[in-house]
Amino acid sequence: MEYFVQQLINGITLGSIYGLIAIGYTMVFGIIGMVNFAHGDVFMVSAFIALIAYLIVTAWLGIASVALDLIAVLIVAMAFTSLVNWVIERVAYRPLRGSFRLAPLISAIGMSIFLSNFVQVSQGPRNKSIPPMVQGEFVLSKTHDFPVTLSYKQLIIWGITALLLLAFWYLVAKTSLGRAQRACEQDRKMAALLGVDVDRTISMTFVIAAALAAVAGTMYLMYYGVVTFSDGFVPGVKAFTAAVLGGIGSLPGAVVGGILIGLIETFWSAYFSIDYKDVAAFSVLAITLIFLPQGLFGRPDVEKV
Amino acid sequence: MAADDTVLRVEHLTMRFGGLVAINDLSFEVERGTITALIGPNGAGKTTVFNCITGFYKPTEGRIALHRGDATVWHALDALTDSGKRGIVRPDGALFLLERMPDHLVAQQARVARTFQNIRLFPGMTVLENLLVAQHNALMVASGYTLLGVLGFPSYAAAERAALDKARGWLDRFGLLARADDPAGDLPYGAQRRLEVVRAMCTEPVLLCLDEPAAGLNPRESAELNDLLLGIRDDHSLSILLIEHDMSVVMGISDSVVVLDYGVKIADGTPETVRNDQKVIAAYLGVADEDVAKVEAAVGL
């Protein structure tokens, strides 16, 4: 039982990170109908930006307060990753909007290869590990030999995820930007005719997606303390799985899907086989798409004759 | 039992989408070598009927039986229904229960061909290629399911020549021969409509279902199409079921008319009887039954 609770805590933490990335997939798919293949690599880039920002604030500026460090790193990572994704959309996707359907997909694959190799060339192929940013934990129960713990960093991840989801929900549901976004999702041409600046709305979608990925990247770095240039692909696919599982296009779906994937992966590793944990994730992806393509919260796709 | 010359019998057809009843307990028959029009206001469920007949939708309830050959095959209908099979093929004819068949078998075995409301050609293929695709199943057999074809057997070459001749004949008849080597997507709208009919005819259908064939045509094109349809009806003793909004087409060429409103049949019969039916007029003009006389007087009927 204790083991189970501990895995539950770990799974939700991992799932929060996936959920934040998954929102990026779901938003971009919702608005321009493309799987942004490079999104996993944007997440990886953000983890590197966070790593460098962390080294600057701790080693160079010598700020000792953990809270200040974390906030500074988070803001820097969000700002620069947003810029990266804004440029990606501008350079690699916008010229292809409304063109041949495969072109943006190939362009996104190219961008994904470019980003991971850019980081490899510019930062070197080795694993980058940092000493733990946040230490300490709550011991929740200590029966038997197995203590159930909730570490501070897990708590921070939960807290920040919840806070950001709230802010993000407000943005989408209550602001004019969110309204423009939902209008573009329904019918881009009509939205443009009614005066919505479609280009700007799509750009903002990429910026928001990147900011959330940057939060995930920072959390990932803080949680694992290590990052490498190839860390974009597998978390990217898992987050995409989460988006599909929740129903692509559905924002709460992405979060729920993320947590589900986190839990599936954690429990699979804990109870079955850690070697096959990625096989489990990919299988969930395939099974969901084949048997439940509309996901948990998505609208069913009816074939028009 | 059904009349001797019946090709299609639709009985108690009901189609529900969730809570929405698109077709409710619809029954009608199509006679051999006749043109039957299915009319009704927008949203009456006409295209849904087509989709049920051609196997694209599985009806919620009801029986759709199609027959070819000797009329005595109809006697096997109830036995066939009880047997749970899709159809029976005898030397003297065949009988199929369309609601049990997937779409491609409805076309391949029961030989029901159709066109679509929003034209569905293969736009990137030439007109001629469109017609060869329509003869796919026959050519597939001739090519030894590809094996003989890859090895270059002469029997396939002969079959392909025959298929090309057939296509050429149809194109000539429908005035499309000059455009045979152009991509289908390049044709003007009216020609695309005609090409879709030609493509359906290349499958050698027993029943041809046309979904608004005259939509978007100018009066001259529409009149030409009427003549072509009457021609193929007579020459091939083909039965045609058509959905149409253009009343000049409906009244001009159909032998019988079935009127749908909100998924329910409100009238059927010859064009003449349907034209004077009170319910039909009400459905089209959108007034209560008791006001029909007033409206009729107003519009000068």
Place this chain on the structure above:
Amino acid sequence: MAAGAHTGRVDMAGALRSAGFTGVVAFGLFLPLIAFKTDVDGSNQLVLTTRWPLFLALVAVCSASRFFYALLVGPWLARRALRPARPRPAWRNTIANWLVPCGIGFLVLYPAIVFFTAGFSGGQKWIDNLGVQILIYVMLGWGLNIVVGLAGLLDLGYVAFYAVGAYSYALLAKTFGLSFWLLLPLAGILSSFWGVLLGFPVLRLRGDYLAIVTLAFGEIIRLILINWVALTNGYAGIISIPRPTFFGIPFTAGDDGFAAVFGLPFSPLYRITFLYYLILALALITCFVTVRLRRLPIGRAWEALREDEIACRSLGINTTNTKLTAFALGAMFAGFAGSFFAAREAFISPESFTFIESATILSIVVLGGMGSQIGVVIAAIVMIGGTELLRELDFLKDVFGPTFDPTQYRMLLFGFALVAIMIWRPRGLIATREPSVFLKERKTISAEMVKEGRG
């Protein structure tokens, strides 16, 4: 956008403005990852170093190229767009007619040309690294072209079938000692069996979803190859796979080897040249079969499926079978290529069958122009040959210093090229379609007509 780009006039102020904006963006873009570098120091601690000169140079290059683009290239493009399109000159048709026979002739004579120009020892890498490598991708591209280009089914896990072919050959040859010539067709059959097996559940899916599921299947197969150590030896891979023989005569230095039998001095070149002709033959067979299939009912049904699946069904075409044959045939050719790959390398590991490989093959098909056989060849030469040629750019060491290694930038440039070519030609190099049959005149079909498929 600078106003000059629209009017075709030189607009200095606009060019400066856009150059300045680009400079600011590039500054922000490169600041974190170029200006700073993380290194591991002696005590295994991460330390930051700075690279301000490199960073500022990159920003300057970006800004300057934007400036010249806005000043010169943009207006030139705008002027060109205004000019009326000229009809295709006759010499281009002549070239197009002679391209295929000349190309095949060149490929057949290629080893001789290489030996003549680069000598026997120098020619080896040109045949093996460049010739054989490109031909493998040409063959894979042609195989995938059936699935993606003709049938319009987007497959991102194609490399799985390549892996099945390679592992089938490696395991069966090592375990049972069967010959290459027997296992080549067997590997193809096994791959096509997997093609049907994986194709069956995903038939209902369309578009990007199909792409993602095939990607998942591809990754699952790779992960199984990694983790099923008892069968595949995991990451370490399978070594000393038997090499193909010249109809029973091995290419070894011994008395019964190829050189000894034919009374020639021993050299590895015979084997390499033999492998070259083997893959050339396999690739040409793939092409021949595909071209032939396009003119058969099955090929037309694939293309019709790509154009409109519902119309296909209304014409009595069994779309399930049609899709599965496309999957099976595409997989079969990948299986052939895979067993050739295993026989050529004599070593295989899961590393050779990553998602990047699938992406590379797919991009060759899309860059070539979907459905175009010649396009695949050109795209393979550009993408594979181009990145292989980076190995030859040793003179760059004189420019950037001795530590500069151009091959490091191979995949970086590959990714960049994918994006750039897609923006330049979204429908690929040869986007037009040749009709499979005609009555009077074969008219090329323009790209705007041809559909890309939903699956």
